[in-house]
Amino acid sequence: MRHFLILCSLLLLTAQAYAQDVILYTNGEERPGKVLGITPDSVTYLTTEAGRSDTVRLATSSVFLIRYANGTKELLTKPATAPTEQPMSKEEAYAQGRLDARKYYRAPGAFWGTYSATVLTGYGGPIVGVAVAASKPRPRNFVVPDAKRLQDPNYTAGYQRQAQRKKIGSAAGGFGAGVGTLAVVAAVMVAILVNTTHW
Numbered sequence: 001m002r003h004f005l006i007l008c009s010l011l012l013l014t015a016q017a018y019a020q021d022v023i024l025y026t027n028g029e030e031r032p033g034k035v036l037g038i039t040p041d042s043v044t045y046l047t048t049e050a051g052r053s054d055t056v057r058l059a060t061s062s063v064f065l066i067r068y069a070n071g072t073k074e075l076l077t078k079p080a081t082a083p084t085e086q087p088m089s090k091e092e093a094y095a096q097g098r099l100d101a102r103k104y105y106r107a108p109g110a111f112w113g114t115y116s117a118t119v120l121t122g123y124g125g126p127i128v129g130v131a132v133a134a135s136k137p138r139p140r141n142f143v144v145p146d147a148k149r150l151q152d153p154n155y156t157a158g159y160q161r162q163a164q165r166k167k168i169g170s171a172a173g174g175f176g177a178g179v180g181t182l183a184v185v186a187a188v189m190v191a192i193l194v195n196t197t198h199w
Contacts, residue, residue, distance in 0.1 A: 021045065023058075024065040035066055043076070090154045097149070097158025104143040105163040110170035111177075118178025125178050129171040137163040 020032040023045060033045040033056065043058045043066070066074045088096060110132045118125025142150065142159055149155045 020048075021069055022067040023063055024067065026062055026064045035068070038066075038074075038076070088152070088155075093149075093152045093154035094158035097152075097155040097160075098162040100144055100149075100155075101142075101159045101162035101166065104145070105137070105141075105159070105166050106143070107137070107163070107167040107170040110167045111174040114171045114174030115178045115181075118175050119181050122182060125175045129175045133164075133168040133171040135167075136160065137167055 021035045023031045023033060023035070023043070025031070031045075031047065032049075033047040036044045036046055036055070038044075038060070041060055043060055043063050045056055045058075047054050047056055060076055063076045065076065068074070110129075113132050114125055114129040117128035137160060139150065139156065139160070142156075142163065144150060144159070150159075
């Protein structure tokens with residue numbers, strides 16, 4: 001048993017002696033070798049490819065990562081960050097504001113205010129609808145995917161214009177739903193009256 005343990009220990013030591021670092025280039029290529037030194041400008045390593053030993057010096061910018069034989073890793077080149085967003089032209093910002101308003105702006109108050117005024121008073125629906133639709137949407141009610149865009153006056157103008165249209169549409173929808181509700185209520189009342197007064 002003791003001979004077996006000694007043999008296993010020797011095998012492990014031998015395997016560790018042949019363990020190498022792995023240099024990963026920025027182009028994805030991997031090379032085995034023993035890293036000798038790293039400076040801000042270069043990486044020097046010993047390679048034993050094709051049975052011969054050579055010392056290789058590389059620019060640090062061409063090395064992405066070094067995976068050492070002991071399992072630790074050292075990142076030398078930071079991954080490229082996404083390019084910064086180019087500023088939009090006036091027309092693009094305006095169009096993007098309109099698209100975002102179509103997608104994100106909601107005006108439930110315009111719908112329900114006009115609907116309730118129509119159902120409760122009948123004649124008050126158009127008055128409330130016009131008043132609600134005439135008021136401009138407030139920028140604090142804007143829901144946008146990127147708040148920085150609101151700093152662009154062209155984006156804000158496009159968003160506000162489309163939000164105003166959605167608000168008018170919601171008010172008109174509330175008036176239509178109110179008239180529909182009144183029509184159904186009136187039809188039900190007429191049907192009840194006809195059935196109860198029929199001799």
